[in-house]
Amino acid sequence: MSKNIDWSNLGFGYIQTDKRFVSNFKDGKWDEGALIDDANITMSECACVLQYAQTVFEGLKAYTTEDGHVVCFRPDLNAARLVDSCKRLEMPTFPEDKFVEAVVKTVEANIDYVPPYGSGATLYLRPYMFGINPVIGVKPAEEYQFRIFCTPVGPYFKGGAKPITIRVSDVDRAAPHGTGDIKAGLNYAMSLHAIVDAHNQGYDENMYLDAATRTKVEETGGANFIFISADGKKLITPKSNSILPSITRRSLMVVAEKYLGLTVEHREVFFDELKDFSECGLCGTAAVISPVGKVVDHGKEICFPAGMEDMGPVTKKLYDTLTGIQMGRIEAPEGWIKTIK
Ligand SMILES: *Cc1c(COP(=O)(O)O)cnc(C)c1O
Numbered sequence: 067m068s069k070n071i072d073w074s075n076l077g078f079g080y081i082q083t084d085k086r087f088v089s090n091f092k093d094g095k096w097d098e099g100a101l102i103d104d105a106n107i108t109m110s111e112c113a114c115v116l117q118y119a120q121t122v123f124e125g126l127k128a129y130t131t132e133d134g135h136v137v138c139f140r141p142d143l144n145a146a147r148l149v150d151s152c153k154r155l156e157m158p159t160f161p162e163d164k165f166v167e168a169v170v171k172t173v174e175a176n177i178d179y180v181p182p183y184g185s186g187a188t189l190y191l192r193p194y195m196f197g198i199n200p201v202i203g204v205k206p207a208e209e210y211q212f213r214i215f216c217t218p219v220g221p222y223f224k225g226g227a228k229p230i231t232i233r234v235s236d237v238d239r240a241a242p243h244g245t246g247d248i249k250a251g252l253n254y255a256m257s258l259h260a261i262v263d264a265h266n267q268g269y270d271e272n273m274y275l276d277a278a279t280r281t282k283v284e285e286t287g288g289a290n291f292i293f294i295s296a297d298g299k300k301l302i303t304p305k306s307n308s309i310l311p312s313i314t315r316r317s318l319m320v321v322a323e324k325y326l327g328l329t330v331e332h333r334e335v336f337f338d339e340l341k342d343f344s345e346c347g348l349c350g351t352a353a354v355i356s357p358v359g360k361v362v363d364h365g366k367e368i369c370f371p372a373g374m375e376d377m378g379p380v381t382k383k384l385y386d387t388l389t390g391i392q393m394g395r396i397e398a399p400e401g402w403i404k405t406i407k
Contacts, residue, residue, distance in 0.1 A: 073185035076220030085175035091210035114197030114207035122151035123194035130183040131394030136407040151248040156206035172214045186221030222353035229359030235272035246308030257287040289348035290315040294380045304335040314349040345378030
């Protein structure tokens, strides 16, 4: 029985569900893991995660397809990315096959929370891992917990995706050779002030530039950029070793080339080039693509020709094709869809 939830009025917030997956790392190995009821975690006041932010995470969604299956989108890539994040923070890696199994178990155990097809809502899954034993001298923890909880979330855009306005940030997100390319809470902690300030100034998001030269576009706090060339034939997306490798962005690159016949350029993108592009979007699991209508650089406005009313035509095609693949309306490339039910 589907839960008594008003799917169409869900926001993007936390709703506790019945079960979560937990596995503990102790004495150099992971235990079997289990689904448990307790949504709370008890740990030492000196846990490494609390003192030194030794924690990494992932984010993916489960949803109901047009023909009534429950599926996840490319969970193997989340598993692989978590491994990369763990290595960078000296954490044990969680086996990739076990990760995908745990995703499946978590969705199965909370199947009544998977929103119905057509509601626009999805079940958001949050895998994460953290150092749990007491650590006071700076070093990695010896014991870790891996968890996956899930929460139903509403359609990211209620009443359609209106283009947003973003500003160029005065603070940097990630240093060259830093941790910008891993999915770690530490990258988000430093962005909180910038995002609150952006909102206070009337902007939806921050555009971060490369910290070394401040001439190249990196990303926002939680989404990669895509741009469309003036002639509408090219998708251009920034390349840098301090950008988080978005699974949505990597999937859109394939969709652009294989489904829409666009040329894809994954390369350094200079801020000065923005004025030459026709469309701009932010991509990530939460919204798939958020269209950007305007970028403001200290009072100087760059307005994309697609305007402030609707998603640009190429962005719309990318969005419709990728969401069509996810929802089972368009045939997916081999291995992209993990069927759970
Ligand atoms: C999670 C994240 C993204 C989006 O990645 P997806 O895999 O597409 O959800 C982009 N940038 C940052 C900094 C992120 O943490």
